[in-house]
Amino acid sequence: xxxxxxxxxxxxxxxxxxxxxxxxxxxxxxxxxxxxxxxxxxxxxxxxxxxxxxxxxxxxxxxxxxxxxxxxxxxxxxxxxxxxxxxxxxxxxxxxxxxxxxxxxxxxx
Amino acid sequence: xxxxxxxxxxxxxxxxxxxxxxxxxxxxxxxxxxxxxxxxxxxxxxxxxxxxxxxxxxxxxxxxxxxxxxxxxxxxxxxxxxxxxxxxxxxxxxxxxxxxxxxxxxxxxxxxxxxx
Numbered sequence: 165x166x167x168x169x170x171x172x173x174x175x176x177x178x179x180x181x182x183x184x185x186x187x188x189x190x191x192x193x194x195x196x197x198x199x200x201x202x203x204x205x206x207x208x209x210x211x212x213x214x215x216x217x218x219x220x221x222x223x224x225x226x227x228x229x230x231x232x233x234x235x236x237x238x239x240x241x242x243x244x245x246x247x248x249x250x251x252x253x254x255x256x257x258x259x260x261x262x263x264x265x266x267x268x269x270x271x272x273x
Numbered sequence: 274x275x276x277x278x279x280x281x282x283x284x285x286x287x288x289x290x291x292x293x294x295x296x297x298x299x300x301x302x303x304x305x306x307x308x309x310x311x312x313x314x315x316x317x318x319x320x321x322x323x324x325x326x327x328x329x330x331x332x333x334x335x336x337x338x339x340x341x342x343x344x345x346x347x348x349x350x351x352x353x354x355x356x357x358x359x360x361x362x363x364x365x366x367x368x369x370x371x372x373x374x375x376x377x378x379x380x381x382x383x384x385x386x387x388x389x
Contacts, residue, residue, distance in 0.1 A: 265315035
């Protein structure tokens with residue numbers, strides 16, 4: 165069974181710092197990798213999708229990469245802002261979507 | 274519609290009652306998914322629809338849970354004889370293609386169910 169681990173589980177940083185969130189899969193046989201953010205009491209908002217033929221995607225201050233050989237993905241957030249505070253989840257697509265339990269990020273003004 | 278729409282946003286019910294949760298996916302999306310998220314927990318897969326059929330029902334926790342999808346669009350998740358452990362946020366998501374050829378997954382805001 166596919167297991168998804170996100171490290172760290174929680175992270176607190178001062179505003180302006182660059183940071184990296186990690187996601188790893190026990191089974192590297194995934195097609196796509198998607199990163200989401202979830203604000204308290206809300207649904208999940210899609211941030212970036214890395215499709216099977218790609219290795220990374222960028223959107224604004226966010227950059228996500230995928231190394232299928234090792235089953236690892238990272239989400240890089242540049243120049244963090246208080247509005248980035250949320251829970252970040254990764255999901256790998258195999259025969260279903262496999263979600264990690266998330267990294268809770270707090271950016272301190 | 275513009276996004277995935279779920280209703281009701283909040284539902285409080287008494288133990289033993291039946292509830293129906295509705296999901297209206299993004300227009301044209303063939304794949305639809307239901308997940309459950311308990312307080313402070315990760316996402317628990319419930320069921321996946323491709324069109325009106327459900328190739329994967331493996332996540333439904335018990336026979337009190339059922340779901341259907343009609344017209345390749347709206348889906349209803351029904352929980353019969355609700356129990357307190359059913360309290361959670363039920364999230365619906367849709368994507369343009371089926372698993373194995375999938376695109377981006379889009380979520381609704383969820384239906385928060387509280388069973389007293």
